[in-house]
Amino acid sequence: MGGYEIFEPISLACVLPEVFPRVALYTETNGKHVLYKEESLPFTEVDRDRLLNSKTHTLFVRSGDFEEVSRFTEENLSQILQMCEEDQSAKCAALTQATTTYLKNIFTDPETAQDVERCRKLSGHLAQHISETQSIANLIRTLGEASPFAIKHSMQVAVMSMLVWSKLFPEKGDDLVDIGVAGMLHDIGMSLILKDVLEDTDYWTTPGMDEIKRHPFEGYVFLRKNGHYKELVLDAVRHHHERYFGGGYPGGLKGDEIKLSTQVIGLADMYCTLITERPTRKASTPEEAFRIIGDETHKCFSTILFYAFQAAI
Ligand SMILES: [Fe+2]
Ligand SMILES: [Fe+2]
16 A cells, blocks of 8 residues: 555445455444455455444545445345434435536536436435434534535535525425535536536636626536426526525516515525635635625515525525
8 A cells, every 4th residue: 555545534334345346345433444355255244333333434445446345335225225224424424525526527428417306316315304304404514524615515506406495395395305406507608618527626716707797697508408308397497596686687577577586595605605615715614604695685585585495494
């Protein structure tokens, strides 16, 4: 093992005994990675129990093995989540891992979006998790903590929008999965405008604000051509920066001209941007974020929707 080997963390929850890919697994002790299992050996139930007993919840793989492991996680997500049983933090870790991998693919190669079912499947798992978990505020904060801004932000907006939608419109549950899809993909246009969107720590500090403002329309045009997305998704991508009292973009729409689903994505977008640490701005607490959005509400959002949003979280 070379001294400069790079390792990637994986949740123990994703390491399904017997069927997990044959890659070397490492643990971490005092900042050093120690070989736990050679790649020629299978990972067994006994290994899993031993690690759980020693309260080891994170393992490491060599970065060269990470893609294979991530694909395995995504393909076996149903079974992995079932294995986690009541352990909500393990479930959250497995979901974060699968969604991070998906979004990394999307932002580096937007054509990944052609696979609509892949995105809907992930969104369905996230929706299921939201309905089970109690501590959603915690989930939002920790989702993709170590990921690039674009990934973390897209995941947060997806989860937040689904949470709000399920509480405000329980009768419109059929749209829930597509709300999550819209949240994950709302800023896909950024990857078509910024040179390396995953290196960006905050879209809005990038020079050329006018360029950046093209992202909703560019994203919409791209998704229309690539994949068969529902109108709800396309509309949210195109109009999530419209403002209820006008002055938004790209259409300058007003009031009920903006679909309710798009308004929810827009509100979640602003909230999630505020609670995230950025180079130019410290992260706001949820209370501060609500105060700031509340002050802006007479310009940006329907008052009724804002209060309902606040009550839903
Ligand atoms: Fe946006
Ligand atoms: Fe956004």
